Amino acid sequence: MTTTPIPEQSSGPLFYAEKIIPKRMPAQVDLIILGDSQAANWPEDLAKSLDPAGNVFNLGVAGDRTQNVLWRLREPALKRLDPSNVILFIGRNNINANDKPCAVAIGTMAIVKMTHLVWPKTHIVVVGVTPLRIMTPQRTSDLLDLKLATVSLLGQTKLANYVDVSSAVACAGPSCEALRPDGMHYTQVGYEGIGHLVAPLLLSHH
Numbered sequence: 001m002t003t004t005p006i007p008e009q010s011s012g013p014l015f016y017a018e019k020i021i022p023k024r025m026p027a028q029v030d031l032i033i034l035g036d037s038q039a040a041n042w043p044e045d046l047a048k049s050l051d052p053a054g055n056v057f058n059l060g061v062a063g064d065r066t067q068n069v070l071w072r073l074r075e076p077a078l079k080r081l082d083p084s085n086v087i088l089f090i091g092r093n094n095i096n097a098n099d100k101p102c103a104v105a106i107g108t109m110a111i112v113k114m115t116h117l118v119w120p121k122t123h124i125v126v127v128g129v130t131p132l133r134i135m136t137p138q139r140t141s142d143l144l145d146l147k148l149a150t151v152s153l154l155g156q157t158k159l160a161n162y163v164d165v166s167s168a169v170a171c172a173g174p175s176c177e178a179l180r181p182d183g184m185h186y187t188q189v190g191y192e193g194i195g196h197l198v199a200p201l202l203l204s205h206h
Contacts (some may be wrong), residue, residue, distance in 0.1 A: 001067065001103075002066045002067055002094055002099055002103045002104055002106060002107030003066070003067065003070065003106060003107050003109075003110045003168075004067050004070075005067055005068075005070040005071040005073075005074060006067045006068065006071055007023060007068065007071050008061060008063065008064065008068050008071075009173070010063065012062075017171070019058065021061075021076075022077060024057075024077075025077060025078075025081070026055070026057055026081075027130060028055055028081075029055050029056065029057040029081045029082075029083050029092060030051045030053055030055040030056070030083055030084045030085065031047075031050060031055065031056045031057070031083055031084065031085045031086075031087070031089070031202065032056075032057050032058075032059050032081065032083045032085070032086045032122075033041060033047060033056065033057070033058045033059065033060055033086075033087045033089075033116065034059045034069065034086055034087065034088050034089070034111075034115070035059075035060050035061075035062065035064060035069060035087075035088050035090040035127075036060060036061065036062065036064040036065075036089055036090055036092055036093055036103060037060065037061075037062035037063065037064075037092075037185060038060070038089040038092065038127075038185065038186065039058065039060025039087070039088075039089040040058060040060030040061055040062050041060070041062075041185060041186065041191075042058060042060070042191055043188055043191055044056075044058075046188070046192060046195055048190050049195065050195055050198065050199055050202055051085075051202070057081065057083070059072070060089065063093055064090065064093065064141075065090070065093045065094045065097065065099075065107075065169050066090055066091065066094055066104060066107030066108055066110065066111060067107065068112060069088075069111050070111060070114055073111070073114045073115065073118055077117075077178040078118055079118055079119075081085070081119070081121070082119055082121065083119060083122050084121075084122065084202075085123050085125065085202045086115055086119070086122050086123070086125070086168075087122045087124075087125050087198060087202075088108075088111060088112070088115075088124060088126045088127065088160075088203065089127050090107075090108055090111060090126075091104045091105075091107075091108055091129040091146060091150075092184070093148065095139070095142055095143070099143050101143075101145035101146035101149055102145070102149050104146055104149075104150075105125035105146055105152075105153055106147035106149075106152040106153070107152040108150055108153075109150070109154065109157070112124055112126065112154065112157070112159050112160045113157075113159065116159055122168065123160075123161075123201075123202075124159065124160035124161070124164075125160065125161050125163055125198055125201050125202065126150065126154065126160050126161070126162045126163070127163055127165055127194065127198065128145055128146075128147050128150070128162060128163065128164045128166070129146060129147075130143075130144060130165060130166050130167065130169050130175075131166060131170075132183050132184050133171055133176055133179050133183030133184070134183055145148055147162075147164065150162060161201050163197055163198060163201060164205070165193070165194045165197050165198070167193075167197075168190065168193025168194045168197055169186055169190045169194070177189045177190075178190035178193060202203065
């Protein structure tokens with residue numbers, strides 16, 4: 001179930017989420033990057049450039065699905081952080097696990113609502129799941145359905161902005177500077193492009 005909170009199911013991510021992240025938790029933060037490996041891999045220097053004060057905390061955990069993020073948001077210590085902005089990357093691993101796009105969108109919406117319960121004043125930017133370098137017709141259809149369902153749910157609540165960053169990580173023929181060799185994760189160039197699309201949404205809420 002995409003909306004049922006559960007801990008990470010493998011030992012590495014679970015250890016990182018429960019032991020490493022709490023030790024790194026800052027006293028003050030303005031921007032939190034939340035979600036799966038696409039969040040976790042955001043280069044620190046680029047992440048800090050998104051916030052004028054550089055007070056950025058990365059809460060990304062590789063392999064996370066919607067249900068894992070919901071589990072992690074129940075941590076009481078998070079409440080004191082009170083960020084101005086949250087960037088959310090989620091849904092990739094749900095789609096890879098063949099969860100239905102509509103269910104993933106509902107799970108994403110559950111995270112948005114939970115985030116507002118934890119940090120009532122925060123502004124959330126949901127980053128859409130981007131295409132892989134090589135896509136099957138089914139995966140292409142799944143991502144379109146996920147985008148439409150997510151935008152529809154978010155539009156009904158006004159709790160977050162959705163941003164489609166596909167243009168920042170699109171491949172031009174054999175050249176693909178924005179994606180790593182695995183065809184899924186972003187390179188420095190990819191994160192730079194994503195940052196340019198996300199930054200205006202964040203700055204308007206400082």
